[in-house]
Amino acid sequence: MTDINISSKEIDGMGPRGTKVGLLRVLGPAHVWALGVGIVLVGEYMGWNFAVGKGGAYAALIACWFAGLLYTCVAMIDSEVTSTVAAAGGQYTQAKHIVGPLMAFNVGLYLVFAYTMLEAANAITIGFLVDSVANMTGHTGLDQRPFIVLSIMFLAWLNYRGVLATLTFSLVITAFAFVAVIVLFLATSGLTGASPLHHTDLLTGLPYGWVGVLAAMHFGLWYYLGIEGTTQAAEEVRSPARSLPFGTLAGIMTLLIAATLTWYVAAGLMPWEYLGQAGVPLFDAARLSGSTFLMVLLGIGTLFATLASANGCINDASRAWFAMGRDHYLPSWFGAVHPHYRTPFRSIVFLIPIALIFALGAPLDQVITFSILSGLLEYTFMPINMILYDPVPAEMAA
Amino acid sequence: MDLWTVLEYAAWGASVLFGLYILYDWFVTNSRYSEEVLTSSREGELEAMTEQQKN
Secondary structure (H helix, E strand, O other): OOOOOOOOOOOOOOOOOOOOOOOOOOOOHHHHHHHHHHHHHHHOOOOOHHHHEEEEEEEEEEEHHHHHHHHHHHHHHHHHOOOOOOOOOHHHHHHHHHHHHHHHHHHHHHHHHHHHHHHHHHHHHHHHHHHHHHOOOOOOOOEEEEEEHHHHHHHHHHHOOHHHHHHHHHHHHHHHHHHHHHHHHHOOOOOOOOOOHHHHHOOOOOHHOOOOHHHHHHHHHHHHOOHHHHHHHHOOOHHHHHHHHHHHHHHHHHHHHHHHHHHHHHHHHOOOOHOOOOOOOOHHHHOOOHHHHHHHHHHHHHHHHHHHHHHHHHHHHHHHHHHHHHHOOOOOHOOOOOOOOOHHHHHHHHHHHHHHHHHHOOOHHHHHHHHHHHHHHHHHHHHHHHHHHOOOOHHHHH | OOOHHHHHHHHHHHHHHHHHHEEEEEHHHHHOOHHHHHOOOOOOOHHHHHHHHHH
16 A cells, blocks of 8 residues: 555554554553443442332342343353454444344444433433532532533543543542442441341342332343443454453453442341432442441442443443444544544544533433433344354355 | 532533533644545554554
């Protein structure tokens, strides 16, 4: 390719078949872990406990482990397929190569909707959390909008500036939020003194029988929903065949541990009737432990988990949108890469106003429903994808 | 004016700054580089770039 100057210092990076600027391969397994766990961990801090309201604490535990089994399969599918289809777009790119263009287009749109709506939901939650802190200090009537807008604009700016800083930030705050769950468990388990947990009194069987277990199932997804987002980093990891399986499977293990510990602590501190309706159950558990340190730790953990989720969502939605633009499923204008920051900058900017409109103008429950429905539609493609997936193409096997 | 009111104004101000930075850089980048360069990324062509960066 004589028309390509591979020694250029102005535009660092020249590919052999026309790529002059592309996404930067700088990520390792820890960043993949942070991307997957970061999107999900907020589900441990809030949301999962509605399963308790549907069928009691034991039903929530059954839902937690059954959903964990299903999501372990999701993690293994993504680990295997994406390490061989290592390109931005994740499930969209898998569908393009394995199923066909129509499925790819639909999956791509589901991905963008799921992540952009989840970003908006996280921003709304950040506004709520700041308002809660203001209320605790005696200030009432806080305007949540500037904090909602700031969370989206700051994270969009971070994503615009580069993927390494973005996911390193996610790594730090996600690790903090995970460690906070571990500390809460250790502090309340009785290992370091008297335990405030009362499982014997609070675990009262299945109040609605096995129908309650069935009703609890869909909230069991909250413990893990989003781990499949690790695949969006496929084009930016240094070693896809190593980093993607390592980061994704470490991520699902982390979530299984965090989910079980979260259930154990919360179910031992709150009666199921209260826990099933709590807005921030882990923070409430910390308050009930009677420790100011734990209360502050879990309060910061809740905020960090929410920020990490929004951060990962911006990253993933923009990669899916970018990949669709690059493949001409959308205007190719969206397939642009920033020559200096090496990020899909037009896709990041384009999705900002959409997230802002939904975060400022739509109710939280509708935004979350929009996100989860898009995610579930995306999941319907995965078994088809796995059945059609051929790790050794016929022409190579012959 | 209490602390939370100040924080509200600070959050609006910081949001505007982040937005202006993004818009300014977006405009400059679109002006400075051709569409051919900006949209030249192709799937599966990054390995050679990685090798180039190592050198």
